[in-house]
Amino acid sequence: MAMAIEATEPDKTAAPPIIDTEDVHLWYGSNEALKGINLTFKEHEITALIGPSGCGKSTYLRTLNRMNDLIPGVTIKGEVKLKGKDIYAPGNDTVSLRKEVGMVFQQPNPFPFSIYDNVTYGLRLGKQHTREQLDEAVETALRQAAVWEEVKDKLHDSALGLSGGQQQRVCIARVLAVKPDVVLLDEPTSALDPISSSQIESMLVALKKDYTIILVTHNMSQASRISDRTAFFLQGHLVEYDDTKTIFLNPHKKETEDYISGRFG
Amino acid sequence: MNAKRSDKIATGVLYAMSGIIVLILALLLFYILANGLPHISWHFLTAPAQSFEKGGGIGVQLFNSFYLLILSMVISTPISIWAGIYLSEYAKPNRLTNIIRTSIEILSSLPSVVVGLFGFLVFAVQAGFGFSILSGALALTVFNLPLLTRNVEDSLRSVAFTQREAGLALGLSRWETVIHVILPEALPGIITGMILSAGRVFGEAAALIYTAGQSAPTLDFTNWNPFYIASPLNPMRPAETLAVHIWKINSEGIIPDAAAVSAGASAVLIIAVLLFNILARLIGNKVYKRLTGV
Numbered sequence: 001m002a003m004a005i006e007a008t009e010p011d012k013t014a015a016p017p018i019i020d021t022e023d024v025h026l027w028y029g030s031n032e033a034l035k036g037i038n039l040t041f042k043e044h045e046i047t048a049l050i051g052p053s054g055c056g057k058s059t060y061l062r063t064l065n066r067m068n069d070l071i072p073g074v075t076i077k078g079e080v081k082l083k084g085k086d087i088y089a090p091g092n093d094t095v096s097l098r099k100e101v102g103m104v105f106q107q108p109n110p111f112p113f114s115i116y117d118n119v120t121y122g123l124r125l126g127k128q129h130t131r132e133q134l135d136e137a138v139e140t141a142l143r144q145a146a147v148w149e150e151v152k153d154k155l156h157d158s159a160l161g162l163s164g165g166q167q168q169r170v171c172i173a174r175v176l177a178v179k180p181d182v183v184l185l186d187e188p189t190s191a192l193d194p195i196s197s198s199q200i201e202s203m204l205v206a207l208k209k210d211y212t213i214i215l216v217t218h219n220m221s222q223a224s225r226i227s228d229r230t231a232f233f234l235q236g237h238l239v240e241y242d243d244t245k246t247i248f249l250n251p252h253k254k255e256t257e258d259y260i261s262g263r264f265g
Numbered sequence: 266m267n268a269k270r271s272d273k274i275a276t277g278v279l280y281a282m283s284g285i286i287v288l289i290l291a292l293l294l295f296y297i298l299a300n301g302l303p304h305i306s307w308h309f310l311t312a313p314a315q316s317f318e319k320g321g322g323i324g325v326q327l328f329n330s331f332y333l334l335i336l337s338m339v340i341s342t343p344i345s346i347w348a349g350i351y352l353s354e355y356a357k358p359n360r361l362t363n364i365i366r367t368s369i370e371i372l373s374s375l376p377s378v379v380v381g382l383f384g385f386l387v388f389a390v391q392a393g394f395g396f397s398i399l400s401g402a403l404a405l406t407v408f409n410l411p412l413l414t415r416n417v418e419d420s421l422r423s424v425a426f427t428q429r430e431a432g433l434a435l436g437l438s439r440w441e442t443v444i445h446v447i448l449p450e451a452l453p454g455i456i457t458g459m460i461l462s463a464g465r466v467f468g469e470a471a472a473l474i475y476t477a478g479q480s481a482p483t484l485d486f487t488n489w490n491p492f493y494i495a496s497p498l499n500p501m502r503p504a505e506t507l508a509v510h511i512w513k514i515n516s517e518g519i520i521p522d523a524a525a526v527s528a529g530a531s532a533v534l535i536i537a538v539l540l541f542n543i544l545a546r547l548i549g550n551k552v553y554k555r556l557t558g559v
Contacts, residue, residue: 067434072358099436109427111446122435122444171431178436 018043018182018212019064024061024078026068033059035236036078041182046213048202048223048244051233052259057216060233061184062069063102064214066094082182102175106187108167110159110174113257115142115151118159118170122178137177145173146203165196182212190218201226220260224248232256266421284464294535304525305400310533313483314510319522323480323530328497329504330537333398333477334467336500337405344406345486349417349455350476375409378471380408396503401477408472409462420451442483457549464541468534470508478503479513525548 004137043076049057054264062068063080066087080087087097099122112116119138123129129137138155142148148170151162159170168188175183185204186221189197197219199212205226217223223230223244230247232240232255240247240256251257280430312322355360384404394400424447432442481504484497505513511530514523 063432067430070430079428094433095436095438097436098434102436103430103434105427105430105434107427109425109431111428111431112450122437123433174431174435180436 017041018083019214020079020081021064022079022081024060024063024080025076025194026056026063027075028071029073033236037238039231039238039241041212041214042229043181043212044208044210045228046208046215046226047246048230049214049216049226049233050218050220050223050230050259051239052219054235055233056236057231058186061186061214061216062103064182064184065098065103067103067172069094091265099178100180101182101184102178102180103184104168104172104175104186104188107191108164108171110162110167110170112158112160114156115159115162115170116155116263119177121171122174136171141173142170143208144203145169146199146206147173163196165199168192168196168200170202172203176207176211180211180225182214183207185213187216187218189222197222220248220262228244232259234259293432297531297535300528301367301530301535304529305532306522313527314481319520321520321526323507323533324485325484326505326507328528329398329477329481329482330467330506332497332506332510332559333401333405333473333506334463335490336398336402337409337466338459338463341406344453345410345413345417346489348414349421350409350448352414353418353421354439354447368413369411373406373415375408375468376471377408378474379403381472381475383407384472389476394501395540396476396478396480397501398477398504399500401473401504401506402500404472405469405477408469409466410451412465413459413462416462417451417455420454420458421447422515423454424450453549453553456552457545460541460545460548464538464545467541468508468538470506470512473506473509474512476478477506477509479505479509481505481510488497507537523557 017040018149019039021037021039024034024037025032037056037060049061051057059068063076064069064082064087066072068076076088082097082100086092113121116138119141120129120134123134123137127166139148139152142151147166149167151170154161159167162170170192172183172185172188189200192200201222204215207213215227227240227244230244231238232247232251232253234255239255240251242252246252247256248260251260276284308320310327311324312320313325314323315321352362352365356365381404384407388394388403389396390402392400394403421443428446428450429442432446433439437445482495482502485493485495486497488496489498490496491500493499494502496502507530509536511527514520514527514530518527520526
């Protein structure tokens with residue numbers, strides 16, 4: 001199934017690749033969850049990773065900022081290059097990697113501190129900032145995450161008092177404040193109501209001009225609405241990767257078509 | 266029997282059992298307080314104990330109990346926090362970790378009189394500290410450390426894994442994540458556990474009989490130089506605590522009002538432990554509110 005992916009890969013040369021993964025394999029113990037993934041991500045695009053549960057899309061996403069390192073018994077092979085540098089090369093620092101490749105999770109997971117502290121956490125620990133710089137960073141990040149208007153009068157209240165959708169946007173702001181190049185989102189709206197989801201979707205589209213966004217989603221229409229490219233995963237293989245339009249209107253593989261049209265998954 | 270009926274019976278049994286526990290506790294408290302409170306006065310709380318005559322107080326013992334408690338917490342708190350962080354955040358699930366955990370469990374189930382004898386041999390005799398506050402505080406540390414470490418570890422573990430992921434995904438190092446995200450979240454639980462264990466330490470007698478000693482030399486509350494022999498702060502002086510005092514006057518006391526002193530001292534002890542418990546709740550809640558702003 002993994003063959004001939006190159007043939008379907010779109011040959012856009014407009015933007016340089018920011019992440020380039022080659023033949024990525026991942027095992028949980030002896031169970032091979034990723035069976036050789038080749039994918040390239042271009043700057044300032046939204047890429048959606050879709051596929052049925054257990055297909056490896058979330059696992060793959062987590063290899064891009066080495067979050068799988070936290071799970072005992074995981075073995076990874078292959079190359080993941082961020083701006084040309086192998087992030088798994090020995091001696092590479094996961095801390096600085098994750099400052100460049102931020103991540104938003106499925107369940108909103110704000111720290112149980114104030115909204116302000118949530119957004120400044122990643123920053124304050126990095127280096128010294130003046131109060132004004134922090135204030136400005138908080139406002140910028142919360143504006144980018146389209147939640148500023150809702151929380152600007154209660155920045156020093158606990159983030160836990162917010163609704164799920166607001167919490168998730170604060171979590172996104174928290175990542176943006178660190179100014180990463182790439183933002184990974186693992187089903188960021190699956191725990192949210194439709195209105196919150198659509199707020200996050202339009203925010204992501206607006207963020208595209210400053211960030212590269214890679215998004216795992218179970219929601220087909222979400223993928224088709226906001227992404228530039230879509231990668232379809234199945235049982236640890238990358239089945240098809242193309243412009244989102246092509247994937248949804250004119251897929252080359254039968255499995256893709258079956259999945260898109262809801263015949264399985 | 267249908268489900269509804271068995272549910273009713275089960276509920277009834279649960280109520281009855283909890284009722285019995287509350288009743289026993291209430292009776293015990295009532296008995297101790299009713300017997301002891303009439304003997305408590307300012308004089309009783311502050312005067313030194315008498316050896317042969319009636320009318321002695323528990324002032325020195327009360328002071329000793331608090332001083333010993335503070336000293337042992339000062340020693341055991343940092344150790345337990347470091348050990349708890351190591352076990353919860355850094356220790357890999359291997360044999361060494363298992364051995365450490367098992368040791369802690371065994372240590373926490375040691376009878377306190379054994380800890381006392383160990384303390385006597387090691388701190389009082391071998392190390393040459395004699396019957397002293399220092400020996401007592403070290404014995405209490407041995408007694409308390411396993412439970413404190415366990416409490417820190419459990420409090421840290423109860424913080425959701427997603428919080429660790431969130432911290433790491435922001436580019437915080439593991440240490441920064443632990444110190445700035447996980448530890449503050451776990452702090453209310455840690456503080457509650459500390460104060461509760463303070464109550465346990467405060468009432469401990471067996472571990473102290475052979476370490477802090479059974480005599481309470483009169484203290485000179487006007488001289489706080491810790492190197493002066495009668496100074497309240499001198500850690501090398503013998504120091505009978507309240508709980509040891511209760512044990513002693515009941516087993517070999519020859520003062521005529523032994524029963525009254527013992528009842529009064531017991532009431533003071535119980536009140537102090539109750540205060541620790543209430544304090545644990547209040548401070549725990551307050552710290553949590555302060556940190557989270559909820």
